[in-house]
Amino acid sequence: MARRRVWVKRSTGSATLVSCLENAIVDELRDQVILKFANSLGRSFDSPDIVTAITPREGSDVQAYPKRLLGPEEVLSSVLDIYYPGGQTIKEALVTDAPVIWTAKPSPHRSVCNHRHSEPGEYSDCFPQIPLNKNAPSALVTGVLTSEAGPNPSMNSILTVDDSPLPSPVTSGIRHTIDSPGMLSQALGVVDCGVPTYSQPSPAVSAPTMPRPLPAPAVSPQARTHIPPAEVATPRSPHEKSHDPSPHAAFDGLIAGTVPPINVLIVEDNIINQKLLEAFMKRLNVRWKCVADGEDAVRKWRQGGFHLILMDIQLPIMNGLDATKEVRRLEWLNGIGVLPKTVPGCSVSGINPTFPPWKESKHRHFLSEEDALADRSMFHSPTVIVALTASSLQSDRQEALTAGCNDFLTKPVRFPWLKQKVTEWGCMQALIDVDGWRKWRGFMDSSPISSESASIDNEASPLQVGNNGGIVPPMKDENFSTKTEENQMQP
Amino acid sequence: MAPTETTKAGGYSKSAPPKLSDVKELIDEGTFEQILEMDDDDDRDFSKGIVYGFFDQAHNTFDKMEAALKDKKLEELSQLGHFLKGSSATLGLTNVKDACEKIQHYGAGKDESGSTDEPDEKVSLKKIDTTLKEVKVEYTKVEKFLRRYYGEEVKEEEPKKEQPKKEEPKKEESKKEESRAEEKVKKAEPTKK
Numbered sequence: 039m040a041r042r043r044v045w046v047k048r049s050t051g052s053a054t055l056v057s058c059l060e061n062a063i064v065d066e067l068r069d070q071v072i073l074k075f076a077n078s079l080g081r082s083f084d085s086p087d088i089v090t091a092i093t094p095r096e097g098s099d100v101q102a103y104p105k106r107l108l109g110p111e112e113v114l115s116s117v118l119d120i121y122y123p124g125g126q127t128i129k130e131a132l133v134t135d136a137p138v139i140w141t142a143k144p145s146p147h148r149s150v151c152n153h154r155h156s157e158p159g160e161y162s163d164c165f166p167q168i169p170l171n172k173n174a175p176s177a178l179v180t181g182v183l184t185s186e187a188g189p190n191p192s193m194n195s196i197l198t199v200d201d202s203p204l205p206s207p208v209t210s211g212i213r214h215t216i217d218s219p220g221m222l223s224q225a226l227g228v229v230d231c232g233v234p235t236y237s238q239p240s241p242a243v244s245a246p247t248m249p250r251p252l253p254a255p256a257v258s259p260q261a262r263t264h265i266p267p268a269e270v271a272t273p274r275s276p277h278e279k280s281h282d283p284s285p286h287a288a289f290d291g292l293i294a295g296t297v298p299p300i301n302v303l304i305v306e307d308n309i310i311n312q313k314l315l316e317a318f319m320k321r322l323n324v325r326w327k328c329v330a331d332g333e334d335a336v337r338k339w340r341q342g343g344f345h346l347i348l349m350d351i352q353l354p355i356m357n358g359l360d361a362t363k364e365v366r367r368l369e370w371l372n373g374i375g376v377l378p379k380t381v382p383g384c385s386v387s388g389i390n391p392t393f394p395p396w397k398e399s400k401h402r403h404f405l406s407e408e409d410a411l412a413d414r415s416m417f418h419s420p421t422v423i424v425a426l427t428a429s430s431l432q433s434d435r436q437e438a439l440t441a442g443c444n445d446f447l448t449k450p451v452r453f454p455w456l457k458q459k460v461t462e463w464g465c466m467q468a469l470i471d472v473d474g475w476r477k478w479r480g481f482m483d484s485s486p487i488s489s490e491s492a493s494i495d496n497e498a499s500p501l502q503v504g505n506n507g508g509i510v511p512p513m514k515d516e517n518f519s520t521k522t523e524e525n526q527m528q529p
Numbered sequence: 530m531a532p533t534e535t536t537k538a539g540g541y542s543k544s545a546p547p548k549l550s551d552v553k554e555l556i557d558e559g560t561f562e563q564i565l566e567m568d569d570d571d572d573r574d575f576s577k578g579i580v581y582g583f584f585d586q587a588h589n590t591f592d593k594m595e596a597a598l599k600d601k602k603l604e605e606l607s608q609l610g611h612f613l614k615g616s617s618a619t620l621g622l623t624n625v626k627d628a629c630e631k632i633q634h635y636g637a638g639k640d641e642s643g644s645t646d647e648p649d650e651k652v653s654l655k656k657i658d659t660t661l662k663e664v665k666v667e668y669t670k671v672e673k674f675l676r677r678y679y680g681e682e683v684k685e686e687e688p689k690k691e692q693p694k695k696e697e698p699k700k701e702e703s704k705k706e707e708s709r710a711e712e713k714v715k716k717a718e719p720t721k722k
Contacts, residue, residue: 310583310616317567317575352611428618428626450560450619 042115045131046071046090048078050373053131058114064090065110071134083136086110090134095122108132300345300463302326305335305361306426307353311449315348318456332356336364344421346463348447351427351438359441362423366442369420422463426451547677555671560621577679583616584675587625587668594632594661603650606657607636622671628664632657 040060044067047053056070068085079088094103103121118126302319306312307330319326327344329335333356339347347365351358425438428449435446445459549558564576590613597605610632617625634643635653641660647653 308586308612308615308619310579310586311619313579313582314564314567314619321567350615428614428630449615450557450621452560453563453566 044114044118045126045128046074046134047131048075049133049135053128060115062114063110064108064112064114064117067114067132068110068134075134079134079136087137088134089137090132092117092121092132093130095130300324300460301343302460303335303338303344303347303421304328305330305332305347305353305358306350307331308350311350315451318451318453321453322457322460324460330354332358332361332364335361336368339365339421340368345419346460347421347423348426349423349443351425351429351434358425358427359438359443362425362438362441362443365421365423374420422466424459424463547674549678552671552674555622555624555667555674557621557623560619564620573679580620580675580679583620584672586616587613587672591661591665591668594657598654598657598661601650601654603636603638603653603657605636607633610634610636622668624667625664625671628660628667631660632664635660 041057042060042062043055043057045053046056046067054074056067056074058067058070065086068088068090071088071090072080072083072085074080090108091105092108093105094100098121108117122130302324304312304315304319304326306315306328312328312330316326316328327338329338330353332349332353335347335349335353335358336356338344347362349358349362353361356364422445423443424445424447425435425443426447426449427434427438438446447455447459549556549561564579565573568575590609594606594609597609610629614626614629614633617629630643631641634641635647635656637643638647638650638653639645640647641656647656
């Protein structure tokens with residue numbers, strides 16, 4: 039029997055096609071949706087539980103064809119034909135999402151969130167915000183998925199994993215900021231004897247207005263998951279050994295061979311620790327950036343493309359916990375889940391005028407200009423944030439995890455430990471975007487981007503990593519590629 | 530005191546470069562070695578950069594601590610303690626790290642473990658004063674060792690280190706402490722070698 043392709047999307051995601059039999063009913067469509075969104079909906083919900091909404095075509099008779107949820111028994115093609123005579127367009131994608139029932143726990147983001155955005159519960163009258171992702175953004179990343187109960191349960195379960203064997207019997211009961219920029223700069227001035235080049239050890243001054251757009255164009259609807267083919271395209275095997283000056287770098291093939299490279303943001307105010315972490319990153323052959331305080335960390339993060347933040351907790355200006363909360367809040371507001379939430383036309387202004395589409399009349403959920411991320415296509419998933427502190431107090435861990443950190447490392451950070459963690463995190467990123475990972479591994483053809491691939495390869499060579507720590511953003515869309523490269527060059 | 534230093538330095542420079550295992554009580558071997566592992570095969574530029582960077586950072590921080598102590602700025606002392614704690618922990622300088630942590634706690638109005646409140650600022654300042662002296666002693670030992678470790682002659686370092694102490698009222702006492710500590714090291718040396 040003939041199959042019919044239907045546009046669907048999640049509330050804030052981009053549309054994608056699923057294929058159903060011509061006479062399929064909505065219930066069968068939901069099966070397809072679950073398969074399609076295997077990483078988000080599929081992980082936590084059964085297909086009968088997800089809801090699917092249809093929105094009338096613009097200019098059509100809203101009375102006759104209201105915006106409504108589809109019943110499971112409705113015949114898909116007839117509904118679509120009625121609503122969208124002449125065929126469904128991508129803009130008319132059925133919105134499908136998690137069931138309405140969910141507990142609106144206060145998210146940790148709210149503690150720092152003074153900006154207007156609607157209560158999660160507000161959506162329930164019409165259609166739920168994706169509670170799962172929004173409420174526990176980190177859960178998905180770490181693979182410790184704990185339904186929609188908020189961040190804490192997942193954090194706790196992570197907690198059991200992160201018991202660091204490192205000797206760091208340090209206790210720290212206070213959280214002060216260190217206002218010693220002078221100290222830092224002085225240190226910066228003197229510690230140059232050994233290591234020739236570092237990626238921008240000084241704080242980022244200003245974020246580019248259009249920071250390194252990750253291609254992952256939500257514009258191309260078929261591409262459901264956009265993992266940075268760029269990072270994915272890092273020429274590990276051919277270049278790594280030749281560029282590695284030391285035998286210690288010759289990794290057991292674990293990092294080198296299987297884990298997609300990740301982009302790391304190091305947030306550390308002490309230049310000594312910064313330098314060592316940078317050396318670790320070099321050794322791991324991952325890309326990194328370094329900033330010295332929480333404010334810069336957030337600024338840098340907003341440029342997008344970071345998979346992992348190593349966050350010192352006590353920092354000047356804005357401490358690591360507040361920075362973490364801010365990142366989580368922005369992720370929440372901007373709807374960064376495991377799926378790209380960018381909708382065509384919103385990447386420039388950063389504000390999606392139809393977000394979510396059925397709530398146009400209400401304004402409270404709109405992102406304020408200052409909260410909107412410049413280019414949401416740069417954010418594929420919530421960043422993994424790992425707290426770094428010399429304290430081994432359980433309460434400090436708890437505090438860090440509650441703030442939205444995914445994991446915890448005690449200082450002094452041991453290289454084998456860090457390596458193991460980066461491997462884990464890298465694998466998680468791969469899980470989040472299997473397609474991207476497969477592409478990186480060469481299992482799939484990346485035909486449309488062959489020209490970009492070449493330039494990416496250059497960018498991603500270990501040498502580049504060492505020299506500028508440049509983040510190589512994922513690239514899938516040719517429109518973005520040039521900009522991306524320009525941004526690469528920015529210090 | 531000066532003669533002691535000279536002999537000691539001389540003693541070191543005559544022998545082979547000091548080994549990390551000689552100063553287990555000062556430097557955590559595993560932690561420091563992982564920094565050494567980051568070095569290239571043919572030089573120790575990276576670790577040396579880190580270590581010498583730390584020297585400057587430490588001197589700097591100690592100076593700031595002295596100033597903050599004079600001004601009775603407890604909070605700043607706590608921050609400085611935390612700051613130096615981070616890098617000394619990274620280098621595996623156990624004693625320095627522990628002392629810095631104490632300063633951090635005292636500065637925050639706590640006892641040395643950070644668990645109990647210490648309401649009396651004067652007590653806290655007094656404790657910091659003592660701890661700062663102790664940490665300088667510990668630090669001096671570490672710096673001497675590490676400079677030798679990187680093949681440097683240490684003698685010239687001494688006067689420089691004395692400078693901040695001249696401002697302190699209890700100069701004599703701290704000097705005594707220092708010499709005592711060094712005596713200890715000196716005594717311990719032969720047995721280890």
